[in-house]
Amino acid sequence: MHALRFFLPLILIGSAPVLAVEVAPGDYSQFPDGTTVGLLYYQHASTGSAHSRGEKVSSDYNLTSDIGMLRLLHTVQISETATLDPQFLLPFGRISGGGDAASLGSASGTSDLILTVPLKIKLNAGGDIFGFAPYLYVPSGSYDHNDSLSLGENRWKVDLQAAWVKYFTEKWALDMVGDAIWYGDNNDYGPGTSRLQQDNAWAAQIMGRYMPDPTLALGLGFGQTWGGETTIDGVKQNNQSQTTNVRITATKFATPRDQFQIQLGRDLRVENGAEENFRLNLRYARVF
Known part of the structure:
Protein backbone atom coordinates (compact mmCIF):
# COMPACT_ATOMS: atom_id res chain seq x y z
CA MET A 1 0.00 0.00 0.00
CA HIS A 2 1.08 3.47 -0.78
CA ALA A 3 2.87 4.61 2.32
CA LEU A 4 3.84 8.00 2.93
CA ARG A 5 7.19 7.09 4.19
CA PHE A 6 7.82 10.13 5.96
CA PHE A 7 7.99 12.97 6.42
CA LEU A 8 6.57 15.84 6.52
CA PRO A 9 6.58 19.61 6.62
CA LEU A 10 8.92 21.01 9.24
CA ILE A 11 9.77 24.68 8.75
CA LEU A 12 13.27 25.51 9.96
CA ILE A 13 14.32 29.14 9.81
CA GLY A 14 16.84 29.45 6.99
CA SER A 15 16.41 25.92 5.67
CA ALA A 16 14.64 24.51 2.62
CA PRO A 17 13.50 20.91 3.07
CA VAL A 18 12.25 19.01 0.00
CA LEU A 19 9.74 16.82 1.79
CA ALA A 20 8.44 14.68 -1.04
CA VAL A 21 6.02 11.87 -0.28
CA GLU A 22 8.27 8.83 0.06
CA VAL A 23 6.89 5.37 -0.63
CA ALA A 24 7.98 1.94 0.54
CA PRO A 25 8.57 -1.07 -1.74
CA GLY A 26 5.21 -2.47 -2.84
CA ASP A 27 3.15 0.58 -1.94
CA TYR A 28 1.75 0.87 -5.48
CA SER A 29 0.24 -2.63 -5.38
CA GLN A 30 -3.45 -2.74 -6.28
CA PHE A 31 -6.25 -3.72 -3.91
CA PRO A 32 -9.58 -5.36 -4.88
CA ASP A 33 -12.61 -3.12 -5.45
CA GLY A 34 -14.22 -1.97 -2.18
CA THR A 35 -11.17 -2.60 0.02
CA THR A 36 -10.73 -0.21 2.95
CA VAL A 37 -7.35 0.03 4.70
CA GLY A 38 -6.53 1.87 7.91
CA SER A 49 25.45 17.25 11.62
CA ALA A 50 24.62 20.17 9.33
CA HIS A 51 25.99 21.08 5.90
CA SER A 52 26.16 24.23 3.82
CA ARG A 53 27.05 24.10 0.10
CA GLY A 54 28.44 20.61 0.56
CA GLU A 55 30.68 21.48 3.52
CA LYS A 56 30.06 20.31 7.09
CA VAL A 57 29.42 23.35 9.29
CA SER A 58 28.43 21.52 12.48
CA SER A 59 29.10 18.05 13.93
CA ASP A 60 26.64 18.56 16.79
CA TYR A 61 23.42 19.63 15.05
CA ASN A 62 20.85 17.45 16.76
CA LEU A 63 17.23 17.46 15.64
CA THR A 64 15.08 14.65 17.02
CA SER A 65 11.58 13.92 15.73
CA ASP A 66 8.90 11.52 16.89
CA ILE A 67 6.08 11.59 14.36
CA GLY A 68 2.90 9.56 14.05
CA MET A 69 0.38 9.49 11.25
CA LEU A 70 -3.17 8.29 10.68
CA ARG A 71 -4.17 7.21 7.17
CA LEU A 72 -7.36 5.84 5.66
CA LEU A 73 -7.94 4.71 2.08
CA HIS A 74 -10.71 3.05 0.07
CA THR A 75 -10.27 1.36 -3.31
CA VAL A 76 -12.64 1.96 -6.23
CA GLN A 77 -12.37 -0.14 -9.42
CA ILE A 78 -12.86 2.09 -12.49
CA SER A 79 -11.99 -0.45 -15.22
CA GLU A 80 -10.69 -4.00 -15.60
CA THR A 81 -7.12 -2.78 -15.06
CA ALA A 82 -7.42 0.51 -13.15
CA THR A 83 -8.26 1.50 -9.57
CA LEU A 84 -8.51 4.73 -7.58
CA ASP A 85 -7.59 4.95 -3.87
CA PRO A 86 -9.09 8.15 -2.38
CA GLN A 87 -7.52 8.80 1.02
CA PHE A 88 -6.37 11.26 3.66
CA LEU A 89 -3.23 11.41 5.79
CA LEU A 90 -2.93 13.29 9.09
CA PRO A 91 0.55 13.52 10.67
CA PHE A 92 1.19 14.61 14.25
CA GLY A 93 4.05 14.56 16.74
CA ARG A 94 7.01 16.46 18.14
CA ILE A 95 10.41 17.74 17.01
CA SER A 96 13.14 19.23 19.21
CA GLY A 97 16.63 20.65 18.81
CA GLY A 98 19.81 19.89 20.72
CA GLY A 99 23.51 20.71 20.53
CA ASP A 100 24.09 23.49 18.01
CA ALA A 101 20.37 23.27 17.15
CA ALA A 102 19.22 23.78 20.75
CA SER A 103 18.31 27.41 20.04
CA LEU A 104 15.56 26.18 17.69
CA GLY A 105 13.62 24.88 20.69
CA SER A 106 10.86 22.36 20.10
CA ALA A 107 7.42 22.05 18.52
CA SER A 108 4.50 19.66 18.79
CA GLY A 109 1.02 19.27 17.37
CA THR A 110 -0.42 18.27 14.01
CA LEU A 136 -2.55 18.26 -1.89
CA TYR A 137 -1.14 19.65 1.38
CA VAL A 138 -3.72 21.78 3.20
CA PRO A 139 -2.21 24.48 5.51
CA SER A 140 -4.05 23.21 8.58
CA GLY A 141 -1.15 22.16 10.82
CA SER A 142 0.28 23.75 13.97
CA TYR A 143 2.18 26.91 13.03
CA ASP A 144 3.54 29.97 14.83
CA HIS A 145 5.66 32.45 12.88
CA ASN A 146 7.56 33.30 16.07
CA ASP A 147 8.80 29.71 16.46
CA SER A 148 11.87 28.37 14.67
CA LEU A 149 10.25 24.94 14.40
CA SER A 150 6.69 24.21 13.32
CA LEU A 151 4.98 21.05 12.12
CA GLY A 152 2.70 23.02 9.80
CA LYS A 166 8.32 -3.93 -12.85
CA TYR A 167 7.90 -7.61 -11.89
CA PHE A 168 10.72 -9.80 -13.19
CA THR A 169 9.34 -12.93 -11.52
CA GLU A 170 6.81 -13.64 -8.77
CA LYS A 171 9.60 -13.10 -6.23
CA TRP A 172 11.55 -10.16 -7.68
CA ALA A 173 10.35 -6.64 -8.49
CA LEU A 174 11.70 -3.12 -8.98
CA ASP A 175 9.80 0.01 -7.87
CA MET A 176 10.71 3.39 -9.43
CA VAL A 177 9.09 6.62 -8.22
CA GLY A 178 9.50 10.29 -9.13
CA ASP A 179 8.05 13.48 -7.61
CA ALA A 180 7.64 17.09 -8.70
CA ILE A 181 6.68 19.53 -5.93
CA TRP A 182 5.14 23.01 -6.21
CA TYR A 183 4.94 25.40 -3.24
CA GLY A 184 2.54 28.21 -2.42
CA ASP A 185 3.74 31.28 -0.55
CA ASN A 186 3.92 31.61 3.21
CA ASN A 187 3.05 35.25 3.92
CA ASP A 188 3.58 34.95 7.67
CA TYR A 189 7.13 33.60 7.88
CA GLY A 190 9.43 34.31 10.81
CA PRO A 191 9.26 37.00 13.50
CA GLY A 192 9.01 39.74 10.87
CA THR A 193 6.02 38.08 9.15
CA SER A 194 8.00 37.92 5.92
CA ARG A 195 6.97 36.39 2.61
CA LEU A 196 8.57 33.00 1.98
CA GLN A 197 8.65 31.62 -1.56
CA GLN A 198 10.27 28.42 -2.79
CA ASP A 199 11.26 27.10 -6.20
CA TYR A 210 12.40 -9.73 -2.89
CA MET A 211 9.27 -11.72 -1.91
CA PRO A 212 10.24 -15.20 -0.66
CA ASP A 213 6.55 -15.98 -0.04
CA PRO A 214 3.23 -14.14 -0.54
CA THR A 215 3.22 -12.81 3.05
CA VAL A 235 16.05 38.00 -1.21
CA LYS A 236 17.34 34.69 -2.57
CA GLN A 237 18.79 32.44 0.14
CA ASN A 238 21.15 30.38 -2.07
CA ASN A 239 20.08 27.22 -0.23
CA GLN A 240 19.22 24.68 -2.92
CA SER A 241 19.55 21.24 -1.35
CA GLN A 242 20.57 17.79 -2.52
CA THR A 243 20.21 14.71 -0.35
CA THR A 244 20.93 11.04 -1.02
CA ASN A 245 19.47 8.39 1.32
CA VAL A 246 19.23 4.63 1.79
CA ARG A 247 16.29 2.56 3.12
CA ILE A 248 16.01 -1.10 4.19
CA THR A 249 12.44 -2.43 4.56
CA ALA A 250 10.70 -5.60 5.76
CA THR A 251 6.93 -6.03 5.36
CA LYS A 252 4.98 -9.00 6.76
CA PHE A 253 1.32 -10.06 6.76
CA ALA A 254 0.88 -11.64 10.20
CA THR A 255 -2.72 -12.54 9.25
CA PRO A 256 -4.61 -12.05 5.96
CA ARG A 257 -5.81 -8.67 7.32
CA ASP A 258 -2.94 -7.46 9.54
CA GLN A 259 0.31 -6.20 8.07
CA PHE A 260 3.42 -4.92 9.86
CA GLN A 261 6.33 -3.00 8.37
CA ILE A 262 9.71 -1.91 9.73
CA GLN A 263 12.14 0.32 7.89
CA LEU A 264 15.63 1.59 8.75
CA GLY A 265 17.45 4.35 6.92
CA ARG A 266 19.82 7.29 6.95
CA ASP A 267 21.21 10.01 4.70
CA LEU A 268 24.33 9.22 2.72
CA ARG A 269 25.08 12.73 1.44
CA VAL A 270 23.65 16.20 2.14
CA GLU A 271 24.37 19.39 0.19
CA ASN A 272 22.50 21.91 2.36
CA GLY A 273 20.77 21.29 5.68
CA ALA A 274 20.78 18.78 8.51
CA GLU A 275 22.05 15.23 7.85
CA GLU A 276 19.81 12.46 9.15
CA ASN A 277 21.99 9.80 10.80
CA PHE A 278 19.17 7.47 11.88
CA ARG A 279 15.58 6.76 10.89
CA LEU A 280 13.18 4.11 12.17
CA ASN A 281 9.76 3.79 10.53
CA LEU A 282 7.07 1.45 11.85
CA ARG A 283 3.72 0.84 10.17
CA TYR A 284 0.64 -1.18 11.02
CA ALA A 285 -2.07 -1.72 8.39
CA ARG A 286 -5.50 -3.25 8.88
CA VAL A 287 -7.48 -4.40 5.85
CA PHE A 288 -11.25 -4.16 6.39
Whole structure:
Protein backbone atom coordinates (compact mmCIF):
# COMPACT_ATOMS: atom_id res chain seq x y z
CA MET A 1 0.00 0.00 0.00
CA HIS A 2 1.08 3.47 -0.78
CA ALA A 3 2.87 4.61 2.32
CA LEU A 4 3.84 8.00 2.93
CA ARG A 5 7.19 7.09 4.19
CA PHE A 6 7.82 10.13 5.96
CA PHE A 7 7.99 12.97 6.42
CA LEU A 8 6.57 15.84 6.52
CA PRO A 9 6.58 19.61 6.62
CA LEU A 10 8.92 21.01 9.24
CA ILE A 11 9.77 24.68 8.75
CA LEU A 12 13.27 25.51 9.96
CA ILE A 13 14.32 29.14 9.81
CA GLY A 14 16.84 29.45 6.99
CA SER A 15 16.41 25.92 5.67
CA ALA A 16 14.64 24.51 2.62
CA PRO A 17 13.50 20.91 3.07
CA VAL A 18 12.25 19.01 0.00
CA LEU A 19 9.74 16.82 1.79
CA ALA A 20 8.44 14.68 -1.04
CA VAL A 21 6.02 11.87 -0.28
CA GLU A 22 8.27 8.83 0.06
CA VAL A 23 6.89 5.37 -0.63
CA ALA A 24 7.98 1.94 0.54
CA PRO A 25 8.57 -1.07 -1.74
CA GLY A 26 5.21 -2.47 -2.84
CA ASP A 27 3.15 0.58 -1.94
CA TYR A 28 1.75 0.87 -5.48
CA SER A 29 0.24 -2.63 -5.38
CA GLN A 30 -3.45 -2.74 -6.28
CA PHE A 31 -6.25 -3.72 -3.91
CA PRO A 32 -9.58 -5.36 -4.88
CA ASP A 33 -12.61 -3.12 -5.45
CA GLY A 34 -14.22 -1.97 -2.18
CA THR A 35 -11.17 -2.60 0.02
CA THR A 36 -10.73 -0.21 2.95
CA VAL A 37 -7.35 0.03 4.70
CA GLY A 38 -6.53 1.87 7.91
CA LEU A 39 -2.89 2.60 8.68
CA LEU A 40 -0.98 3.86 11.70
CA TYR A 41 2.62 5.06 11.37
CA TYR A 42 5.39 5.95 13.80
CA GLN A 43 8.75 7.47 12.89
CA HIS A 44 11.74 8.26 15.05
CA ALA A 45 14.52 10.19 13.32
CA SER A 46 17.60 12.12 14.39
CA THR A 47 20.28 14.28 12.80
CA GLY A 48 23.88 14.66 13.90
CA SER A 49 25.45 17.25 11.62
CA ALA A 50 24.62 20.17 9.33
CA HIS A 51 25.99 21.08 5.90
CA SER A 52 26.16 24.23 3.82
CA ARG A 53 27.05 24.10 0.10
CA GLY A 54 28.44 20.61 0.56
CA GLU A 55 30.68 21.48 3.52
CA LYS A 56 30.06 20.31 7.09
CA VAL A 57 29.42 23.35 9.29
CA SER A 58 28.43 21.52 12.48
CA SER A 59 29.10 18.05 13.93
CA ASP A 60 26.64 18.56 16.79
CA TYR A 61 23.42 19.63 15.05
CA ASN A 62 20.85 17.45 16.76
CA LEU A 63 17.23 17.46 15.64
CA THR A 64 15.08 14.65 17.02
CA SER A 65 11.58 13.92 15.73
CA ASP A 66 8.90 11.52 16.89
CA ILE A 67 6.08 11.59 14.36
CA GLY A 68 2.90 9.56 14.05
CA MET A 69 0.38 9.49 11.25
CA LEU A 70 -3.17 8.29 10.68
CA ARG A 71 -4.17 7.21 7.17
CA LEU A 72 -7.36 5.84 5.66
CA LEU A 73 -7.94 4.71 2.08
CA HIS A 74 -10.71 3.05 0.07
CA THR A 75 -10.27 1.36 -3.31
CA VAL A 76 -12.64 1.96 -6.23
CA GLN A 77 -12.37 -0.14 -9.42
CA ILE A 78 -12.86 2.09 -12.49
CA SER A 79 -11.99 -0.45 -15.22
CA GLU A 80 -10.69 -4.00 -15.60
CA THR A 81 -7.12 -2.78 -15.06
CA ALA A 82 -7.42 0.51 -13.15
CA THR A 83 -8.26 1.50 -9.57
CA LEU A 84 -8.51 4.73 -7.58
CA ASP A 85 -7.59 4.95 -3.87
CA PRO A 86 -9.09 8.15 -2.38
CA GLN A 87 -7.52 8.80 1.02
CA PHE A 88 -6.37 11.26 3.66
CA LEU A 89 -3.23 11.41 5.79
CA LEU A 90 -2.93 13.29 9.09
CA PRO A 91 0.55 13.52 10.67
CA PHE A 92 1.19 14.61 14.25
CA GLY A 93 4.05 14.56 16.74
CA ARG A 94 7.01 16.46 18.14
CA ILE A 95 10.41 17.74 17.01
CA SER A 96 13.14 19.23 19.21
CA GLY A 97 16.63 20.65 18.81
CA GLY A 98 19.81 19.89 20.72
CA GLY A 99 23.51 20.71 20.53
CA ASP A 100 24.09 23.49 18.01
CA ALA A 101 20.37 23.27 17.15
CA ALA A 102 19.22 23.78 20.75
CA SER A 103 18.31 27.41 20.04
CA LEU A 104 15.56 26.18 17.69
CA GLY A 105 13.62 24.88 20.69
CA SER A 106 10.86 22.36 20.10
CA ALA A 107 7.42 22.05 18.52
CA SER A 108 4.50 19.66 18.79
CA GLY A 109 1.02 19.27 17.37
CA THR A 110 -0.42 18.27 14.01
CA SER A 111 1.16 18.68 10.61
CA ASP A 112 -0.71 19.67 7.46
CA LEU A 113 -3.58 17.47 6.30
CA ILE A 114 -2.79 15.61 3.05
CA LEU A 115 -5.43 14.61 0.50
CA THR A 116 -4.79 12.33 -2.48
CA VAL A 117 -6.45 9.99 -5.00
CA PRO A 118 -3.77 7.65 -6.45
CA LEU A 119 -4.48 6.01 -9.81
CA LYS A 120 -3.02 2.51 -10.31
CA ILE A 121 -3.10 0.75 -13.69
CA LYS A 122 -2.13 -2.87 -14.28
CA LEU A 123 -0.12 -2.88 -17.51
CA ASN A 124 0.18 -6.56 -18.41
CA ALA A 125 -0.30 -10.17 -17.31
CA GLY A 126 3.05 -10.06 -15.50
CA GLY A 127 1.60 -7.60 -13.00
CA ASP A 128 3.58 -4.47 -13.94
CA ILE A 129 1.90 -1.30 -12.65
CA PHE A 130 1.87 2.37 -13.57
CA GLY A 131 0.77 4.74 -10.83
CA PHE A 132 0.07 8.44 -10.54
CA ALA A 133 -0.85 10.36 -7.38
CA PRO A 134 -1.49 14.09 -6.87
CA TYR A 135 -0.98 15.06 -3.21
CA LEU A 136 -2.55 18.26 -1.89
CA TYR A 137 -1.14 19.65 1.38
CA VAL A 138 -3.72 21.78 3.20
CA PRO A 139 -2.21 24.48 5.51
CA SER A 140 -4.05 23.21 8.58
CA GLY A 141 -1.15 22.16 10.82
CA SER A 142 0.28 23.75 13.97
CA TYR A 143 2.18 26.91 13.03
CA ASP A 144 3.54 29.97 14.83
CA HIS A 145 5.66 32.45 12.88
CA ASN A 146 7.56 33.30 16.07
CA ASP A 147 8.80 29.71 16.46
CA SER A 148 11.87 28.37 14.67
CA LEU A 149 10.25 24.94 14.40
CA SER A 150 6.69 24.21 13.32
CA LEU A 151 4.98 21.05 12.12
CA GLY A 152 2.70 23.02 9.80
CA GLU A 153 4.03 24.97 6.81
CA ASN A 154 1.34 27.68 6.58
CA ARG A 155 1.26 27.30 2.78
CA TRP A 156 -0.41 25.16 0.16
CA LYS A 157 1.72 22.51 -1.54
CA VAL A 158 1.17 20.08 -4.42
CA ASP A 159 3.26 16.95 -4.98
CA LEU A 160 2.73 15.12 -8.29
CA GLN A 161 4.07 11.58 -8.04
CA ALA A 162 4.46 8.93 -10.75
CA ALA A 163 5.53 5.31 -10.29
CA TRP A 164 6.40 2.29 -12.39
CA VAL A 165 6.59 -1.19 -10.84
CA LYS A 166 8.32 -3.93 -12.85
CA TYR A 167 7.90 -7.61 -11.89
CA PHE A 168 10.72 -9.80 -13.19
CA THR A 169 9.34 -12.93 -11.52
CA GLU A 170 6.81 -13.64 -8.77
CA LYS A 171 9.60 -13.10 -6.23
CA TRP A 172 11.55 -10.16 -7.68
CA ALA A 173 10.35 -6.64 -8.49
CA LEU A 174 11.70 -3.12 -8.98
CA ASP A 175 9.80 0.01 -7.87
CA MET A 176 10.71 3.39 -9.43
CA VAL A 177 9.09 6.62 -8.22
CA GLY A 178 9.50 10.29 -9.13
CA ASP A 179 8.05 13.48 -7.61
CA ALA A 180 7.64 17.09 -8.70
CA ILE A 181 6.68 19.53 -5.93
CA TRP A 182 5.14 23.01 -6.21
CA TYR A 183 4.94 25.40 -3.24
CA GLY A 184 2.54 28.21 -2.42
CA ASP A 185 3.74 31.28 -0.55
CA ASN A 186 3.92 31.61 3.21
CA ASN A 187 3.05 35.25 3.92
CA ASP A 188 3.58 34.95 7.67
CA TYR A 189 7.13 33.60 7.88
CA GLY A 190 9.43 34.31 10.81
CA PRO A 191 9.26 37.00 13.50
CA GLY A 192 9.01 39.74 10.87
CA THR A 193 6.02 38.08 9.15
CA SER A 194 8.00 37.92 5.92
CA ARG A 195 6.97 36.39 2.61
CA LEU A 196 8.57 33.00 1.98
CA GLN A 197 8.65 31.62 -1.56
CA GLN A 198 10.27 28.42 -2.79
CA ASP A 199 11.26 27.10 -6.20
CA ASN A 200 10.03 23.70 -7.38
CA ALA A 201 11.61 20.62 -5.84
CA TRP A 202 12.17 17.13 -7.24
CA ALA A 203 12.69 13.63 -5.85
CA ALA A 204 13.39 10.11 -7.12
CA GLN A 205 13.42 6.64 -5.57
CA ILE A 206 14.51 3.22 -6.81
CA MET A 207 13.78 0.12 -4.73
CA GLY A 208 14.49 -3.56 -5.28
CA ARG A 209 12.07 -6.01 -3.72
CA TYR A 210 12.40 -9.73 -2.89
CA MET A 211 9.27 -11.72 -1.91
CA PRO A 212 10.24 -15.20 -0.66
CA ASP A 213 6.55 -15.98 -0.04
CA PRO A 214 3.23 -14.14 -0.54
CA THR A 215 3.22 -12.81 3.05
CA LEU A 216 6.76 -11.39 3.23
CA ALA A 217 8.63 -8.70 1.26
CA LEU A 218 12.18 -7.45 1.78
CA GLY A 219 13.38 -4.26 0.12
CA LEU A 220 16.49 -2.14 -0.42
CA GLY A 221 16.16 1.32 -1.87
CA PHE A 222 17.95 4.59 -2.55
CA GLY A 223 16.45 8.06 -2.84
CA GLN A 224 17.60 11.43 -4.16
CA THR A 225 16.00 14.82 -3.50
CA TRP A 226 16.68 18.19 -5.09
CA GLY A 227 15.25 21.04 -3.02
CA GLY A 228 14.17 24.37 -4.49
CA GLU A 229 15.86 27.60 -3.40
CA THR A 230 13.88 29.78 -1.02
CA THR A 231 13.34 33.53 -1.26
CA ILE A 232 12.47 35.69 1.77
CA ASP A 233 10.98 39.11 1.00
CA GLY A 234 12.55 38.95 -2.45
CA VAL A 235 16.05 38.00 -1.21
CA LYS A 236 17.34 34.69 -2.57
CA GLN A 237 18.79 32.44 0.14
CA ASN A 238 21.15 30.38 -2.07
CA ASN A 239 20.08 27.22 -0.23
CA GLN A 240 19.22 24.68 -2.92
CA SER A 241 19.55 21.24 -1.35
CA GLN A 242 20.57 17.79 -2.52
CA THR A 243 20.21 14.71 -0.35
CA THR A 244 20.93 11.04 -1.02
CA ASN A 245 19.47 8.39 1.32
CA VAL A 246 19.23 4.63 1.79
CA ARG A 247 16.29 2.56 3.12
CA ILE A 248 16.01 -1.10 4.19
CA THR A 249 12.44 -2.43 4.56
CA ALA A 250 10.70 -5.60 5.76
CA THR A 251 6.93 -6.03 5.36
CA LYS A 252 4.98 -9.00 6.76
CA PHE A 253 1.32 -10.06 6.76
CA ALA A 254 0.88 -11.64 10.20
CA THR A 255 -2.72 -12.54 9.25
CA PRO A 256 -4.61 -12.05 5.96
CA ARG A 257 -5.81 -8.67 7.32
CA ASP A 258 -2.94 -7.46 9.54
CA GLN A 259 0.31 -6.20 8.07
CA PHE A 260 3.42 -4.92 9.86
CA GLN A 261 6.33 -3.00 8.37
CA ILE A 262 9.71 -1.91 9.73
CA GLN A 263 12.14 0.32 7.89
CA LEU A 264 15.63 1.59 8.75
CA GLY A 265 17.45 4.35 6.92
CA ARG A 266 19.82 7.29 6.95
CA ASP A 267 21.21 10.01 4.70
CA LEU A 268 24.33 9.22 2.72
CA ARG A 269 25.08 12.73 1.44
CA VAL A 270 23.65 16.20 2.14
CA GLU A 271 24.37 19.39 0.19
CA ASN A 272 22.50 21.91 2.36
CA GLY A 273 20.77 21.29 5.68
CA ALA A 274 20.78 18.78 8.51
CA GLU A 275 22.05 15.23 7.85
CA GLU A 276 19.81 12.46 9.15
CA ASN A 277 21.99 9.80 10.80
CA PHE A 278 19.17 7.47 11.88
CA ARG A 279 15.58 6.76 10.89
CA LEU A 280 13.18 4.11 12.17
CA ASN A 281 9.76 3.79 10.53
CA LEU A 282 7.07 1.45 11.85
CA ARG A 283 3.72 0.84 10.17
CA TYR A 284 0.64 -1.18 11.02
CA ALA A 285 -2.07 -1.72 8.39
CA ARG A 286 -5.50 -3.25 8.88
CA VAL A 287 -7.48 -4.40 5.85
CA PHE A 288 -11.25 -4.16 6.39
